[in-house]
Amino acid sequence: MFLHSFDTPHESVPFSKIDHNLFESYFDSCISAAWADIQRVIDNPEIPTFENVIRALEFSGQALERLSACFFNLNSAETSETIQKTAQKVSPKLAKFGNDVALNPVLFEKVKYVFENTTANSLTAEEQMLLEKRYKSFVRNGALLSDSEKERLREIDEQLSAFKLKFGENILAENNAYQLVVTNKERLRGLPELALQQAQNLAQQKGIDGYVFTLDFPSYLPFVTYVEDRELRKEISIAAGKKAFQENEFNNEKNVQQIVALRHERARLLGYESHAAFVLEERMAQNPDQVKQFLNTIYDKAMEKARREFIDLQYFAQESDSSLQLQKWDGTFYSEKLKQRLFAIDDEALKPYFPLNQVLEGAFSISEKLYGITFKENDTIEKYHPDVNVYEVFYENGEFCALLYTDFHPRAGKRQGAWMTSFKSQWKTNNENSRPHISIVCNFSEGTADTPALLTFNETTTLFHEFGHALHGMLADTVYPSLSGTSVYWDFVELPSQIFENWCYETEALQTFAKHWQTGEVIPEHFIKSIKAAANFQEGMATVRQLSFGFLDMAYHHDCRGTVDAVKPFEATVFEKTALYPDVAENCMSVSFSHIFNGGYSSGYYSYKWAEVLDADAFGIFKEHGILNRSIGERFKNEILSKGGTVHPMELYKAFAGREPRVEALLERAGLLN
Structure with missing residues (x-):
């Protein structure tokens, strides 16, 4: 399994033929096959060249790549006890294999020889980039270390892989373990009828009388947004905030401390000041000082506005209760009511205009207008869960472009959040352009017997965000897989996703897909005006919240130098400069901060704001020429996607925009220049 091409449409993964009990043996076989590829490079007696070393390494271990993509995607979207146990076993094996390659002295000498003896003009620009990245990869993964240092690096990487996996498993376990049962319907006053019906359906599925609410976002968010009973909001809010922060086997405090310590030790071993310094060397931001300067520049503009917004919210809340002091479980509730007063906008009133299938069709339609691609559902292609749909994507000339898997609803085996991933990369070899298999995964409420799945406006922008990532993957057109699609600097990867959100605010785009699911009525103009007017509602508070996560990330991965005596006090100290609400003693954000502890954003959380600068600046070019202008779309596709x-990435951006991006574009759009 996985060692040979699949006899399936577009070589898609035959999920039904995979025996989950045999995943470990699949990995053993694929690791052996990958090492055989590597050994051929090592044993080759010819003078090292780009072709017999760099290109050979690039296309080695393809079966292992496909297996890893399939397995770890399942571990995120459709996991089980079997998969989780296997992940704990195979992760150290993969870490060892990676180190066996990176730390092999003969292999490194061959790479080094090619790097030092190949003239730039003998390679294409892409080949030169691959050579540089391959050489740096060896150096940054310990090729220049002594034997004893290499051995310690191996130990660190194996330990890190285990701690990161456990971190994610603990959050999932805590999330699945919690449910709030409410038997008295009166206590749910304010909750929209659809959310009430979904909670009742869930209770019935569980054989419980009443209503069941969980920490899954589609259940949690309507609850804290609309339920008038403050004690109930407090109960579920505190439950969400103490995931993996309880005195049980799923506590993540030690995992945080170990991950931070090991990352710092690894960076120091490689000659870097900190983990952040190591990571940022390969980012647009370049170093921790640049990141801090960037975050502080925005902080200086946003904090004063955030404080004013918070005071306004406090005054508004006290109209109904003069003694009320805002707590975290009040914020979303009163913010929604204030937004309704200021902008005559109500998320529940908007939802009928955003049925999930129409929103997806809207993303399809905009992509067709901008990039000339079409989407056709194919229900004969296998999928890993019945909720998943699979689409074939085609270019205008009818040629196959990509596969797109969509997976939109929460379930027990699926982690929270939304993300884009791939089951297969894109590359070119032997005059063939091997096309990618891309997946977007979200957690939106399912429909009921009477209504389709309806999205909030925020969920609509989330779908567009992930679809933007998917476009980056689907439209990839490079020779080498490690340079394809989203394989870019981490503080550039959010540009394609964040820019695509902009179309959700534009009348010309909204009128193509935002239509009432029952009547077909196009979203009224006054709703569109309200959406636009509310776009910067509490933008100061939202910006400061994002900045707080960026500051926390840098504190863990640079400032603390690998030592965190106690997670909660450390976090509280960092959050002090951005805090608006009183602290909740029972809660700790760090222990469920998946982005930086078992995702790809360690020392990179700032990149969301960094990419907002890029997307605000770039979308200005679309607006100048027309948001559905094909020639601008083609330019964005050809120069960036x-x-x-x-x-x-800076050269890519300048090729599209004709200049470097302007921070002022973000500050102006967010209303932070006042």
Whole structure:
């Protein structure tokens, strides 16, 4: 299994033929096959060249790549006890394999020889980039270390893989373990009828009388937004905030401390000041000082506005209760009511205009207008769960472009959040352009017997965000897989996703897909005006919240130098400069901060704001020429979406925009220049 091409449409994964009990043996076989590829490079007696070393390494271990993509995607979206146990076993094996390659002295000498003896003009620009990245990868993964240091690096990487996996498993376990049962319907006053019906359906599925609410976002968010009973909001809010922060086997405090310590030790071993310094060397931001300067520049503009917004919210809340002091479980509730007063906008009133299938069709339609691609559902292609749909994507000339898997609803085996991933990369070899298999995964409420799945406006922008990532993957057009699609600097990867959100605010786009699910009525103009007017509602508070996570990330991965005596006090100290609400003693954000502890954003959380600068600036070009202007779309596709990591991202951006991005574009759009 996985060692040979699949006899399936577009070589898609035959999920039904995979025996989950045999995943470990699949990995053993694929690791052996990958090492055989590597050994051939090592044993080759010819003078090292780009072809017999760099290209050979690039296309080695393809079966292992596909297996890993399949397995770890399942571990995120459709996990089980069997998969989780296997993950704990195979992760150290993969870490060992990676180190066996990176720390092999003969292999490194071959790579080094090619790097030092190949003239730039003998390679294409993409080949030169691949050579540089391959050489740096060896150096940054310990090739220059002594034997004893290499051995310690191996130990660190194996330990890190285990701690990161456990971190994620603990959050999932805590999330699945919690439910709030309410038997008295009166206590749910304010909750929209659809959310009430979904809670009742869930209770019936569980054989419980009443209503059941969980920490899954589609259940949790309507609860804290609309339920008038403050004690109930407090109960579920505190439950959400103490995931993996309780005195039980799923506590993540030690995992945080171990991950931080090991990352710092690894960075120091490699000659870097900190983990952040190590990571940021390969980012647009370049170093921790640049990141801090960037975050503080926005902080200086946003904090004063955030404080004013918080005071306004406090005054508004006290209109109904003069003694009320805002707590975290009040914020979303009163913010929604204030937004309704200021902008005559109500998320529940908007939802009928955003049925999930229409929103997805809207993303399809906009992509067709901008990039000339079409989407056709194919229910004969296998999927890993019945909720998943699979689409074939085609270019205008009818050629196959990509597969797109969509997976939109929460379930027990699926982690929270929303993300884009791939089951297969894109590359070119032997005159063939092997196309990618992309997946977007979200957690939106399912429909009921009477209504389809309806999205809030925020969920609509989430779908567009992930679809933007998917476009980056689907439209990839590079020779080498490690430079393809989203294989770009981490503080550039959010540009394609965040820019695509902008179309959700534009009348010309909204009128193509925002239509009432029952009547077909196009979303009224006054709703669109309200959406636009509310776009910057509490933008100061939202910005400061995002900045607080960026500051926390840098504190863990640079400032603390690998030592965190106690997680909660450490976090509280960092959050002090951005805090608006009183602290909740029972809660700790760090222990469920998946982005930086078992995701790809360690020392990179700032990149969301960094990419907002890029997307605000770039979308200005679309608006100048027309948001559905095909020629601008083609330029964005050709200069950014298709190029992957073949060119430095600043050069890609300048090729599209004709200049470097302006921070003022973000500050102006967010209303932070006043």
